[in-house]
Structures are given as structure tokens and as C-alpha cells.
Amino acid sequence: MLYRRTYLEIDLSKIRQNIRIHKSMLKSDDSILAVVKADGYGHGSVPVLKAALEEGVVWAGISSVEEAIILRNAGIEVPILLLGGWYPEAIPAFFCYSITPSLYSIELAKKLNEYAKSINTPIKVHVKLETGMGRLGFTKDQLNDFINAKNELDYLVIDGVYSHLSSADESDTTFSEEQSVKFHQMVHMLKENFPINWIHIANSAGISQLSSDRGNLFRLGISMYGQAPAPNLTKPLNLSEAITWKSSICHLQWFPPNYPIGYGRTYCTDKKTLIGTVAVGYADGYSRSLSNVSQVLVHGKRAPVVGTICMDMLMIDVSNIEDVEAFDEVVLIGKQGEDKISATEMANWINTINYEITCNISSRVPRKYIN
Numbered sequence: 279m280l281y282r283r284t285y286l287e288i289d290l291s292k293i294r295q296n297i298r299i300h301k302s303m304l305k306s307d308d309s310i311l312a313v314v315k316a317d318g319y320g321h322g323s324v325p326v327l328k329a330a331l332e333e334g335v336v337w338a339g340i341s342s343v344e345e346a347i348i349l350r351n352a353g354i355e356v357p358i359l360l361l362g363g364w365y366p367e368a369i370p371a372f373f374c375y376s377i378t379p380s381l382y383s384i385e386l387a388k389k390l391n392e393y394a395k396s397i398n399t400p401i402k403v404h405v406k407l408e409t410g411m412g413r414l415g416f417t418k419d420q421l422n423d424f425i426n427a428k429n430e431l432d433y434l435v436i437d438g439v440y441s442h443l444s445s446a447d448e449s450d451t452t453f454s455e456e457q458s459v460k461f462h463q464m465v466h467m468l469k470e471n472f473p474i475n476w477i478h479i480a481n482s483a484g485i486s487q488l489s490s491d492r493g494n495l496f497r498l499g500i501s502m503y504g505q506a507p508a509p510n511l512t513k514p515l516n517l518s519e520a521i522t523w524k525s526s527i528c529h530l531q532w533f534p535p536n537y538p539i540g541y542g543r544t545y546c547t548d549k550k551t552l553i554g555t556v557a558v559g560y561a562d563g564y565s566r567s568l569s570n571v572s573q574v575l576v577h578g579k580r581a582p583v584v585g586t587i588c589m590d591m592l593m594i595d596v597s598n599i600e601d602v603e604a605f606d607e608v609v610l611i612g613k614q615g616e617d618k619i620s621a622t623e624m625a626n627w628i629n630t631i632n633y634e635i636t637c638n639i640s641s642r643v644p645r646k647y648i649n
Contacts, residue, residue, distance in 0.1 A: 283526035283605075284558045284643055287612070288321050290329040291649035292518040296502050297333040299515060300485055304496060311337035311359065311478065313499035315345055320563075320636035321503055321521060322645045324352040330502065331356060337476075339497055343368045346377045359404055359438075361497075363414055369393045372401060378437065382406040382414045384423055387431055394433035404438035404476065405468060409460040410453065411444045421464055425471050438476030438495070439468050446483035447508030454484065462491055483507040486515060505621055505632045519620055521636060522612030523643075527576070529555040530596070530604050539593050540585025545570055552597045554581070556608050559590040563639035564610065567628040574608050577601070578615020581608075611635075 297310065304310075312335045313319075318326040327338055327349065338354065340346050341362035349358060360372075360379045366389050372379050373394075381387050381403040394401045405424070408415030416424055424431075441461045445453045461479050468474060477493035482501035484492065500507050504519035532552050539545045539553060547553075556574070560566045569587045573580045574594055581594040596602045607614070611621050621632040 280644060282557050283524075283528075284562060285524055286321075286639060286643055286645045287522040287524060287648060288325070288645055289518075289520050289522075289648050290325060292504055292520040293321075293326055293329045293502060294333050296504050296517050296520070297330055297335065297498065299517065300496070300498055300501065301333070303485060307494065309336045309476075309495050311335070311339050311495055311497045312502060313339040313361070313497055314349070315339060315341035315361065316637045317345075317641075319500065319503050319505075319633065320639045322647070323348060324354070325645075325647050326502075327354060327356075335498075337495065339499075343371045343375070343377065347371070347375055350375045373397065373399060378402050378404060380404050380406045380414065380440075381434070382408075382416060384420070384427060387424065387427070387434060391431045391433045400433045400435050402435045402437035404440055405436055407439065407441040407461055407464045409441045409457040409464070409479075411442045413442070415441060416464075418460075418464060418467075421467060425467065428471060436468065436472040436474055438478065439465055439474055440476075440478040440493075440495075440497075443479060443481055443484045446481055446487055451487050454487065458491065481507070500633055503636065505636070519612070521621065523610040523639065524612070525556050525558040525608045525610060527554040527594075527596075527602070527604055527606050527608060528557045528591075530602065531555075538585075540569075541588065542586050545585040550597075551595055552602070553584070554594045554596045554602065554604075554606075554608075556592050556594060557590070558608075558610065558643075559588045559592055561589045561640060562643050563635075564592065565628060565635075565638065568624070571627045572624065573619065574610055575612075575614040575617055575619060576606055576608055578617055580617065580619075 312330040314323040314327045317323050338358045339361050346358045358377050406415040408417045443454050476495045478495035480492040480496050482499045485496050504517045535549050537547045558564050566587045572583045576599050581596050584595050585593045621635040625632045625635050
């Protein structure tokens with residue numbers, strides 16, 4: 279039972295539909311890795327991944343060992359790639375939970391090999407290459423050192439190699455194409471020394487934007503959830519946003535002109551105003567930065583958020599909405615009537631990106647799954 283009437287509705291049929299759209303852009307022998315880190319970008323990693331597996335996804339991508347354990351404990355058996363950085367204490371968990379780590383330094387490679395040798399169990403890894411992101415990965419010189427040390431790394435199975443595009447969300451793809459060229463030069467160095475099954479560089483934006491050789495595995499992240507990876511893609515996709523964020527008016531009250539609303543009196547009424555209090559706040563992930571700049575939907579019409587957003591509540595001006603009543607539904611993200619507020623629009627109000635909007639919706643907001 280929902281006592282507060284604030285929840286996320288996630289339509290898994292839209293997750294599946296978005297995957298099918300991307301699959302139509304790939305070759306028949308290409309494969310998809312579903313990125314479900316950050317609890318599936320706030321959508322719920324386990325239900326999202328189960329839906330993705332129904333569409334033939336063959337890998338899962340996460341950013342921490344803890345996230346991988348959640349998937350394994352839910353009965354997920356698909357290969358899991360740890361995309362994030364890791365520390366030596368994580369090594370036993372790689373074997374216990376069958377996690378494929380990213381390898382990006384000689385030091386970690388030697389520690390991983392030492393442990394694998396001690397238990398006489400080889401481990402598959404994906405080598406990460408630095409091509410222009412400046413985050414994790416072997417540079418060309420470091421990759422040479424890694425190759426030269428291969429006899430010391432006899433318990434490591436180089437199952438895959440990848441890099442990450444830093445600017446795939448730009449309409450000018452020049453830098454992404456340059457990254458791709460560097461990547462395949464380094465892939466060639468590895469393939470001369472190791473048999474490699476998986477080659478991947480394209481993220482959500484890269485799947486549609488990158489024209490050069492993109493490998494045989496594609497990391498589908500934000501687009502899988504129906505969110506555009508960037509506003510200016512040269513090849514926009516007809517995606518369906520999977521998330522709807524709903525709440526409810528818990529109180530209605532008329533206030534006279536020049537009446538202060540909320541903490542700090544950041545808003546004062548300019549006329550007799552009907553204020554609706556909504557049971558959602560920044561502790562739910564509705565950013566305090568949205569104060570006095572955002573809008574919600576009530577009866578399919580836009581109502582401005584007024585005053586400073588509180589931890590558990592926010593206030594809206596519903597003076598111009600006919601027949602509004604206490605307990606009416608409020609849509610924060612999603613469609614109501616003929617209008618829609620997307621996570622991207624919300625992000626634009628506070629100069630951030632849709633990734634941050636959905637990832638920041640807190641765990642105290644219940645998730646309901648449909649379809």
C-alpha cells in the first residue's frame with residue numbers, strides 16, 4: 279500500500295521497445311550490453327535487466343561489486359562487466375560472484391593474476407584503453423608494457439577490450455572518430471598477442487552517431503531508458519521514456535496577495551493564490567535547485583513550483599486549474615493529458631543532464647512496474 283502517494287511508474291514494455299530500436303541499427307551478429315549501474319539509472323536494476331534479457335541482451339554493465347552482488351542474488355546469470363574502478367580487496371568477490379573486472383593498470387593485473395594463480399582459477403577480464411577520456415585505461419605505452427608482461431599474467435583470460443567515448447553526445451563527431459581510430463590501433467596490438475571475443479567502444483550516443491568500426495558489443499545505457507543521450511544528435515531516435523514520477527496534492531489553501539510561501543520567503547503571492555502542497559521533496563530526489571523554476575502537471579495542465587522546495591514537500595500554484603481538489607494526482611515526470619514533462623526538460627531547468635535527474639530519485643520513492 280502507498281501511504282504517501284509518491285512513486286515511480288516504470289513501463290518495462292518501453293525498455294524492451296527501446297532495445298529493439300537499437301538492435302535494428304546493429305548487424306545481426308552484434309550484441310548488446312545493458313548498463314544497469316546506479317540501480318538502473320534509478321529505474322531498478324533487476325527488473326530492467328530481466329526485461330532486457332527478454333530482448334536478447336547478453337551482458338550487464340555495473341559500476342561496483344555491490345551492484346553485481348544484487349544482480350547475482352536476484353538470480354541473474356548473464357555475464358556482468360564491472361565498468362568502474364576497483365580496489366585489491368574486491369578480487370575474491372570477482373571469483374565468488376563471477377564478475378568480469380575491467381583491467382586498466384599493470385599493478386592491478388599482477389595482483390589479480392597472483393590471486394587467480396593461488397586458487398588455480400583463471401579469470402576473464404576486459405582490458406580498458408585510454409583514448410581520450412582521461413579517466414581509466416591503458417595508454418599506448420602502458421599497453422605495450424602490459425603485452426610485454428603477458429607471461430607473468432598467465433591466469434588472466436583477455437576476453438574483451440574496450441574504451442569510452444568522451445564526446446559522443448556532440449553533434450560534431452570528429453573527436454569520437456579520432457578516439458575510434460586510436461582504439462582500433464590499440465586493439466590490433468592486443469589481438470596480435472591475445473584471442474579476444476568482445477570489442478566495444480560505442481555507448482548509447484555512439485551506437486547511432488559513430489560511423490567507423492564500432493566493434494561487436496554495444497553498451498546501451500541512457501537510451502535504453504528512453505532518455506536521449508544528448509539534445510543535438512545528428513541522428514535522433516524515436517525513444518519512449520520508461521519512467522513516470524507521480525505524487526499527489528495533500529493540502530489546498532488560498533492565500534492573500536503578498537503572502538510569503540516556503541523557507542526563506544523566496545516567493546510571495548502577487549494576487550489571491552491557491553497553493554497546493556505536494557508530498558514530495560528534495561529527500562525524494564526532487565532537487566532544491568528546482569525551486570521557483572520548475573513545473574508539474576495537474577489535470578493535464580502546468581502548475582509552477584513556488585517557494586523553496588522542502589525536504590518532504592513542495593508547493594505549487596494551482597489558481598488557474600479548474601476543479602482542482604485535495605488528493606488530485608500530480609505528475610513530476612511523464613505524461614498527463616496532452617502535456618508531458620520529460621527528465622530532459624527538468625534537467626534543462628537547472629542546467630544538468632537527464633542522467634542526474636533519474637539517478638537522484640531516492641530509494642524511498644517506491645517503484646511500480648507495469649507491462
